[in-house]
Every structure is written in C-alpha cells, then in structure tokens.
Amino acid sequence: MLPADYSRATVARLLAALLVVSLIAPIAVSAVTADDREATTLQRGTVTSPANGTTVVSTQGYTFQGNTNPKKPARLVAVDERARLQWTYTSRQGTDAWFFDVDPLPNGNLLVVSPREGKTLVYELDPETREREWERLLPYEDTxxxxxxxxxxxxxxxxxxxNESEGVSNDELLVYxxxxxxxxxxxxxxxHYPASTDGGQDDDWTHSNDIDPVGxxxxxxxxxxxDQVILVNRTTGEIELQLGEDGNHDILNxxxxxxxxxxxDGTPTILVADSHNDRVVEYAYTNGNWTRTWEVGSGQLNWPRDADRLPNGNTLITDTLNHRxxxxxxxxxVVWEYYATWGPYDSERVAHGDGSTGPTIREQNATGSYTLSGSANLTAGGSEPTPVGTTIEATFAGTPLDDTGATVGALWGHYTPWLRPxxxxxxxLFYGLVAGVVLLGWAVAEGIRVGRTRLAGR
Structure with missing residues (x-):
C-alpha cells in the first residue's frame, strides 16, 4: 500500500521542480544570449561639452587567487576630449594584478599604483611609449x-x-x-585611535585608501x-581636522x-566620493563645524570612488559599479561621459594634474542637493539600472527588519558585482540563489521522508 501522503508529496515535488525551472530559465537565457563583445566594450556616453584634453582612467578589474578574469580586465585607459579611445595599457607581469591610483606628473608621465601577489608595484609610465621610466616593488599589501x-x-x-605575532594593526602613513x-x-x-574603533583591530582595520600632500x-x-577624512600635521603628528566619525553614516560611509x-576666503573644504552612500559630497569648515554644502547623485551613483573638481567648476566622478x-x-x-569597463577606480583630467584644482561649490553659489541628468544610462560591464540591493533595502524599509534589510542590501550591492559573471x-544571481535554497530544502525534505518511511517499515 502506498503511503497516505503520497499524492501530496508528488504535488510538492512537481511544484518545487516548476519553481526551480522558472528561476533558472532567466539565467539560461542570459547565458545563451550573452555577447562577449559587450562585456568588455569601452564606450562613449554623453558628450555635450568636450573635455580639456586627455582623461586617463584606472580600471581595477578582478582577479582571484592568481586568475585574472578576461572579461573584467585590470588596465589603464586613455580617452580624448570627445571620449574616444586613445590607448589601453594592461599589466605584463605578476598575478593578482590590480590598478588603483594613477596620477599625472609634471613631466607628462603617469604615476601608477598596482598591487599584486601581496606587494605593491609603483612605477612611472610614459603614456606615449607605454614604457616604464622606473619602478619599485614595495613590501606593502594592497596599497x-x-x-x-x-x-x-x-x-x-x-x-x-x-602584526600577527603581536595581534595589532600597523596601518600607517609613511614617506618612502x-x-x-x-x-x-x-x-x-x-x-591616535582607540583599539575599539570600527569594532576592534584586525587585518584590515583602517582600510586607509588615500594620502594627499596638503602644502x-x-x-x-x-x-x-x-568613515572619516583627516588632516595630519607631519611635524606635530596631530590630527588637525577630522570630517566624519566612526559609524555615523549620515556624514560619510x-x-x-x-x-x-x-x-x-580660506575656508577649508573637502570634496569626497561618499562611496557606500552612493553620492558625492562637499563639506566646508566654518565656525568650528563641518557643513555639507553640496550633494550630487544620491541613489543614482553606484559606489563612486573618486571625485575631482575641475578648473571650469565641474566635477569629474568615477562611478565604479556603473562602470563609468x-x-x-x-x-x-552630465556633460561628458565614458564607460570604462570594468570597475574604474580613479580618473584624472591630465591637463590639470592630480586631484582637484577648481573652485569650491560655495564660490560658485551652487550649494544644495542635486540629482543627475543627461546621462546616456548605458549598461556596459553588467551594471544594473535597478540593483537588487536597492530593492532589498526598499522591501524592508519601515519594518522591524529595516536595519537588517539595509545591511543585506548594501552587502549585496557591494560584493555580488565582483563575484558574478x-x-x-x-x-x-538572486534567482539562482533562491533556486539553490529550494533545491536544498527539497533534498532535506526528501531525506526526512525517506527516514520516516524506513522507521515506519521497521
């Protein structure tokens, strides 16, 4: 005699199979229709105002355990005033190579920072010949x-x-x-900071990602x-100015x-890519306090990691996970736009040197919060107009799981673009994970059913 719940079990299996197939079908369609050329294409976007000469971009790319993903290449890219490709440069030595900071030098060459194999290669690159004038392999990881x-x-x-033996962080600023x-x-x-900062010292305690000489x-x-930007006096060692505070994401994240x-008028001002808040902001230090004087692109940018003020008053923004x-x-x-797949980190308008050389927002009488307009809104490099992470955050907003939803959404938006093809x-990817959960649940349920059947037979 068949078990009494045989029909219900069969229906449950059919429903589970149907759900898994429906979840996997979009993935199969994406895989079959994918165009490899689109995955790595360097594309011109909106250009209504030509740039002043060349823009050079460092694209971080993606490598894992010595294997470089050819569809997420680490490279330097140079484009002209109308966002037309001039040249590309890829690493020719070492594994696990990334590209981070690139700085125009006074002699017209570029200073390039490229971590690899637990160390950091820094070199001066001639952009005309793409040859290195000099290089140093420094014993510093992931600089x-x-x-x-x-x-x-x-x-x-x-x-x-x-420092593994002492169990302390030696994260530092240094002159070599x-x-x-x-x-x-x-x-x-x-x-200069309590050991409890950011939950305690570990192997990536500060993630100190920038150093700029000021005077x-x-x-x-x-x-x-x-979640801070600090101004350090090299002579006294004191922190003279501090913007932001640990864990206060309303200021910086x-x-x-x-x-x-x-x-x-001499007002200290900081322009910064507020990455996890998906915006670029500017703060002015007046009467002993920081005031946010400008915000642009909130919710439209996707993990921006560089912002430079140009002499014409515009701002050059590296919008990493929109790959532009x-x-x-x-x-x-948006008056000039270039899609520099995959994962751009830093961009510089070469004629103006390194960093910001233009006026503050207050000097331009343009304080306020602004949305972006005029973008071509291309989806080069697998960017998403509506990221899943944003949907997760919105779903749980205003519920007891608000904070959890925000955390899961932020983690999803930050990490999954690096992991998925x-x-x-x-x-x-979301559908695939749900399908995996359904299959796991199905397998567990089948195991329980078989176990109960055997116990009943005994």
Whole structure:
C-alpha cells in the first residue's frame, strides 16, 4: 500500500521542480544570449561639452587567487576630449594584478599604483611609449594610493599592515625614500585611535585608501573603515581636522579619495566620493563645524570612488559599479561621459594634474542637493539600472527588519558585482540563489521522508 501522503508529496515535488525551472530559465537565457563583445566594450556616453584634453582612467578589474578574469580586465585607459579611445595599457607581469591610483606628473608621465601577489608595484609610465621610466616593488599589501612628494620621495598610505605575532594593526602613513629605499617618516593609526574603533583591530582595520600632500607639512588621509577624512600635521603628528566619525553614516560611509580645497576666503573644504552612500559630497569648515554644502547623485551613483573638481567648476566622478566616468556641472548635469569597463577606480583630467584644482561649490553659489541628468544610462560591464540591493533595502524599509534589510542590501550591492559573471545580472544571481535554497530544502525534505518511511517499515 502506498503511503497516505503520497499524492501530496508528488504535488510538492512537481511544484518545487516548476519553481526551480522558472528561476533558472532567466539565467539560461542570459547565458545563451550573452555577447562577449559587450562585456568588455569601452564606450562613449554623453558628450555635450568636450573635455580639456586627455582623461586617463584606472580600471581595477578582478582577479582571484592568481586568475585574472578576461572579461573584467585590470588596465589603464586613455580617452580624448570627445571620449574616444586613445590607448589601453594592461599589466605584463605578476598575478593578482590590480590598478588603483594613477596620477599625472609634471613631466607628462603617469604615476601608477598596482598591487599584486601581496606587494605593491609603483612605477612611472610614459603614456606615449607605454614604457616604464622606473619602478619599485614595495613590501606593502594592497596599497591603493601613493603620491610623489618630490623626485626622491613617495607618500604611501599603508593598509592591511597586520602584526600577527603581536595581534595589532600597523596601518600607517609613511614617506618612502627612493634613493635609499628606507622609510623616513611614519604615522600609525593605533597611536591616535582607540583599539575599539570600527569594532576592534584586525587585518584590515583602517582600510586607509588615500594620502594627499596638503602644502609642505600636512597629509590628507582617508581611513575608510572609520568613515572619516583627516588632516595630519607631519611635524606635530596631530590630527588637525577630522570630517566624519566612526559609524555615523549620515556624514560619510566608507569614503574614497577625498580632496582638500580652500575657498577664496580660506575656508577649508573637502570634496569626497561618499562611496557606500552612493553620492558625492562637499563639506566646508566654518565656525568650528563641518557643513555639507553640496550633494550630487544620491541613489543614482553606484559606489563612486573618486571625485575631482575641475578648473571650469565641474566635477569629474568615477562611478565604479556603473562602470563609468562622468563630468557633471554643479547642478548635476552630465556633460561628458565614458564607460570604462570594468570597475574604474580613479580618473584624472591630465591637463590639470592630480586631484582637484577648481573652485569650491560655495564660490560658485551652487550649494544644495542635486540629482543627475543627461546621462546616456548605458549598461556596459553588467551594471544594473535597478540593483537588487536597492530593492532589498526598499522591501524592508519601515519594518522591524529595516536595519537588517539595509545591511543585506548594501552587502549585496557591494560584493555580488565582483563575484558574478559579467553576462549575469544581479537578478539572475538572486534567482539562482533562491533556486539553490529550494533545491536544498527539497533534498532535506526528501531525506526526512525517506527516514520516516524506513522507521515506519521497521
């Protein structure tokens, strides 16, 4: 005699199979219809105002355990004033190669920062010949930013400096002498922050991703995991200015590449890519307090990691997970746009040198919050007009799971683009994971059913 629940079990199996097939079908369609050419195409977007000469972009790319994904290449890209490709440059040595900071030098060459195999290669690249004038392999893991101080010295933001034997972080800012290959100045975060900051010291405590000289005696630094931008006095070692505070994401949320500006009246001003808040912001320091004077692209940008103020008053933004670089006016209009797949990190308008050289927002009488307009809204590199993470956050907003939804949504938006194939959308990955959960539940249910049947037979 058949078990009494045989028909119900059969129906449940059929429903589960139908659900799995319906979830996997969109993934199969994406895989079959994927065009490899679209995965790595460098594309021109909106150009209503030609740029002043060449724009150079470092694209981080993606590698894992020595294997480089050919559809997510790490490379430098140079484009002309109308966003037409001039040249590309890829790494020719080492595995696990990434590209992060790229700085135009006064002699017309580029300073390139490229971590690989637990160390960081820094070199001066001639953009005409694409040959290296000099290079150094520094014993620092995953360095994001190095600046030339002069012909013989580098400023280095050294993160992931974990001392395993002592169980402490040695994350630091330092000056490295190229002539003697020695460190001539260093400033360690643990000497100025409580060990409990960001939940306690670990192997990526600060994620200090930027260092910029300000005048002759100060460094602007970005301890990303502390949600702060700081101005350090090289002589006294004191933190002279601090924008943001650990865990206060209303001000900054894991920012990148801040720039220090000084208004016509001397007001200290910081322009920064507020990465996990998906916006670019500017703050002015007046009467002993920071005031946000500008916000652009909130909810439209997708993990921006660089913002430079140009002499014409516009801002050049590296919009990483939309895989593009855009120049926007103070009111948010996109006037120049280039899709530099995959995962751009830094962009520089070469004629203007490194960083921001233009006026503050207050000097332009343009304070306020602005949405972006005028973009071509292309989807190069697998970007998503409506990321799954945003939908997850919206679904749980206003419920007891509000904070959990926001956390899951942010993690999804940050990590899954690096893990999924470029032909697979975020929704495809989501459907695939749901299908996996259904199959796992099905397998567990079948195991329980078989076990009960055997016990009943005994």
């Amino acid at each position: 994001h930013d190095i600046d030339m101080l002069n012909d013989t010295a580098l400023a280095v933001s050294h993160m992931r400096a974990w 002498n190229l002539t003697t290959d020695t460190v001539t100045w260093r400033w360690r975060y643990r000497d 002759d005696d100060k460094f602007l630094a970005s301890p990303r995991n502390f 894991e920012q990148h590449n801040p720039d220090f500006l000084r208004g016509a 670089v855009i120049e926007v006016t103070p009111t948010g209009e 470029v032909w697979m959308s975020g929704w495809d």
